[in-house]
Amino acid sequence: MSATISLAGKIALVTGGGRGIGRAITEALAEAGATVVIASRKLDKLEAAAAEMSHLKGKVVPMACHVGRKEDLHRVVRDTETTLGPIDILVNNSATNIGQGPALDTTDEMLLKMVEVNVLAAFRLVNLVVPGMIARKTGGSIINIASISGLKPQPGGLLYSFTKAGLLMMTRSWAREFGPAGVRVNAICPGLIQTDFSEYYWKDQSRSKELAGDQPLPHLGQPREIGHAALYLASDEASFVTGHTMVIDGGATA
Numbered sequence: 001m002s003a004t005i006s007l008a009g010k011i012a013l014v015t016g017g018g019r020g021i022g023r024a025i026t027e028a029l030a031e032a033g034a035t036v037v038i039a040s041r042k043l044d045k046l047e048a049a050a051a052e053m054s055h056l057k058g059k060v061v062p063m064a065c066h067v068g069r070k071e072d073l074h075r076v077v078r079d080t081e082t083t084l085g086p087i088d089i090l091v092n093n094s095a096t097n098i099g100q101g102p103a104l105d106t107t108d109e110m111l112l113k114m115v116e117v118n119v120l121a122a123f124r125l126v127n128l129v130v131p132g133m134i135a136r137k138t139g140g141s142i143i144n145i146a147s148i149s150g151l152k153p154q155p156g157g158l159l160y161s162f163t164k165a166g167l168l169m170m171t172r173s174w175a176r177e178f179g180p181a182g183v184r185v186n187a188i189c190p191g192l193i194q195t196d197f198s199e200y201y202w203k204d205q206s207r208s209k210e211l212a213g214d215q216p217l218p219h220l221g222q223p224r225e226i227g228h229a230a231l232y233l234a235s236d237e238a239s240f241v242t243g244h245t246m247v248i249d250g251g252a253t254a
């Protein structure tokens with residue numbers, strides 16, 4: 001049995017793959033030999049990130065994409081599949097978090113925006129990518145980055161928790177339906193991870209201590225601690241794993 005995971009010859013699409021958790025996932029997949037398309041809004045930042053990852057075994061290819069725009073998602077999937085080949089691994093990682101605060105202050109517009117970026121984008125990408133996986137009979141791996149806030153309401157996070165809970169239920173529903181065709185669908189629920197996204201929670205030392213200090217593993221989570229989990233789920237080593245929610249939170253929800 002080989003102890004090293006290889007994704008040589010595989011094509012992956014990671015939304016938001018240029019920084020934070022998405023970047024760590026990209027590094028893990030590309031280090032294992034996959035060609036990884038990183039897609040988000042800021043092409044210059046993606047190009048810089050791809051250049052920094054050029055030493056990895058697999059190629060990292062930047063593509064501009066606002067995941068809330070249907071036409072962008074179509075273009076990225078089409079360009080990936082025509083220039084690099086069919087997508088084997090899809091990581092729905094990009095997310096936004098507007099409307100943090102009291103539930104009664106949130107608006108229709110905020111809810112629709114949150115759904116568009118955090119749920120509809122994943123729904124659309126799955127609909128674009130999975131039919132090809134099924135038709136080719138080559139299998140595939142979908143990984144949805146949710147959150148522990150989708151398991152338990154985040155204080156002041158009505159919309160964030162709602163969208164992540166929705167993504168978790170879609171994960172399990174997709175897993176049931178696509179499993180017989182060899183397409184696995186799993187979710188990762190990170191706890192507090194040190195990225196730009198969660199800066200509010202960790203930049204202030206006392207707030208960070210209050211949150212992470214109570215965890216059985218009391219350190220602030222790092223993006224690479226999610227990257228390696230995604231590598232496992234993406235690989236054939238996880239061939240019996242689908243519909244699973246992998247909680248990686250230092251034991252915060254234990």
Ligand SMILES: NC(=O)c1ccc[n+]([C@@H]2O[C@H](COP(=O)([O-])OP(=O)(O)OC[C@H]3O[C@@H](n4cnc5c(N)ncnc54)[C@H](OP(=O)(O)O)[C@@H]3O)[C@@H](O)[C@H]2O)c1
Pocket residue numbers: 015016017018019020021022039040041042043045065066067068092093094095096117145146147148189190191192193194195196197198
């Ligand atoms: N950090 C945490 O503590 C934590 C905890 C639980 C779950 N998560 C989840 O982990 C995932 C990654 O978060 P992170 O912490 O790594 O955040 P991050 O470092 O802020 O990265 C967010 C990524 O999403 C992209 N993005 C945002 N809006 C986008 C849009 N409209 N279209 C395309 N891409 C967009 C950003 O790229 P551009 O700016 O270039 O578009 C960026 O690459 C998210 O799903 C988040 O909900 C994070």
